[in-house]
Ligand SMILES: Nc1ncnc2c1ncn2[C@@H]1O[C@H](COP(=O)(O)OP(=O)(O)O)[C@@H](O)[C@H]1O
Ligand SMILES: Cc1ncc(COP(=O)(O)O)c(N)n1
């Protein structure tokens with residue numbers, strides 16, 4: 001059962017409800033496609049492995065692949081050039097079908113030359129017939145004929161997922177695709193899309209010009225666009241007036257999610273939309289489910305904007321971003337976000353042993369269930385094995401944009417390049433850990449008192465864990481501080497707090513409703529890992545936590 005649960009992590013993202021567990025991870029297998037409904041269906045073999053096409057050479061490594069169908073931007077901030085860079089940065093191969101060539105720079109768009117429809121068709125045929133991509137992502141589609149040609153090609157050569165960025169107007173205000181394409185978008189392309197990612201102006205245009213000025217408007221728009229036929233809608237709020245945060249609204253036909261990041265003050269925002277859509281496509285191509293693909297993509301855009309905020313390219317006021325930050329230095333590690341503490345999963349070697357699952361399986365399942373940060377707390381594992389497990393878990397965590405911390409073992413955190421450590425009062429002092437780990441890594445400290453919390457802040461920690469809130473048997477001789485003790489620590493702490501100790505489905509709500517703003521989430525061990533299906537338990541707890549934050553509001 002544990003085995004099955006962990007496999008569901010990679011369940012096909014393009015079916016509304018997970019049915020057959022399949023692994024879409026790059027480099028391990030070939031998949032065979034069938035054209036049922038609109039898109040590819042993957043046939044998993046009875047044992048959960050893959051169907052292997054006879055033409056597939058076992059010795060070859062399969063690379064996740066996105067085809068972008070978009071316009072060229074000579075300034076290379078947006079369009080095809082942004083798509084290639086974003087895919088490269090996300091570790092995905094990117095092929096290109098060019099629909100238009102634009103003369104464009106940081107000042108604006110000086111000219112547009114549309115590629116003839118039959119030559120767009122020829123490019124599509126060349127790529128789709130020989131090197132089928134996992135995902136097709138569309139950007140500038142400047143004529144109805146090109147939209148129709150694309151839809152026809154996709155029917156002939158189905159792909160796993162279609163990401164539609166309905167590009168209409170450049171940030172500088174130049175029309176890239178006029179209102180004449182709207183009908184073909186609504187009637188043909190959007191109903192085929194797995195996700196459509198309009199900005200505010202595009203969402204408004206798709207809905208006949210309704211004004212969109214608030215997050216509530218964005219929600220209504222997402223719902224109305226969903227009615228046109230795409231499976232998921234992301235209305236981007238980069239241009240939302242008077243919003244301190246950059247908020248995007250996601251709607252999957254059932255639930256709304258708000259993806260929020262702080263607004264980065266920079267003129268270098270040219271190409272954010274193309275980059276976001278390409279990154280969603282890249283994550284889908286790697287096998288992520290839609291929601292995690294969007295989450296990771298949004299974080300990537302935020303990291304790139306932050307890294308590029310002061311770069312100076314061109315004399316205009318629409319500067320490009322620098323997508324390949326990973327190649328430049330170690331700044332790729334995104335800043336610690338206190339919201340990551342929301343559902344904090346702490347592994348336990350005894351429980352893994354009891355349920356016969358590996359550390360990696362436990363971590364996969366917790367992430368699939370919605371854990372927002374993972375801590376490996378492996379007291380009974382040999383150092384070598386711990387290091388290997390940490391490296392394997394880190395790969396999974398990176399794909400999903402979930403930070404991975406190591407309990408106590410600063411050496412293992414350094415050797416595995418994990419995102420940070422969590423240390424207790426009797427471990428190495430936090431300021432020494434900070435000196436060893438450098439400024440980029442996350443450090444959390446267990447604190448029972450306001451004095452501990454004050455010291456953690458002085459020592460340069462990023463967050464504190466406070467508890468045991470309730471009695472627990474995962475830690476011997478651990479004093480219980482109760483909800484009152486937790487509240488006292490939270491009120492005095494200058495750092496964000498995650499509550500820990502005996503927390504589970506039955507009492508998580510009581511903890512979250514303490515009503516102290518810097519209490520950001522709960523850390524859980526037994527309630528997730530001392531259970532048969534870690535993924536299901538994590539999902540259930542996530543729902544409880546979401547519910548309690550709604551009530552608290
Ligand atoms: N200044 C900013 N700081 C942080 N995120 C931003 C900023 N501007 C845009 N974004 C994000 O970039 C993505 C693209 O959004 P948007 O600019 O609205 O689309 P488009 O580029 O298609 O006009 C969204 O995820 C949005 O939230
Ligand atoms: C070829 C091309 N495609 C898309 C955009 C939109 O990008 P942005 O909204 O950031 O200007 C663009 N300016 N040029």
Ligand SMILES: [Mg+2]
Nearest residue numbers: 238269272273
């Ligand atoms: Mg933009």
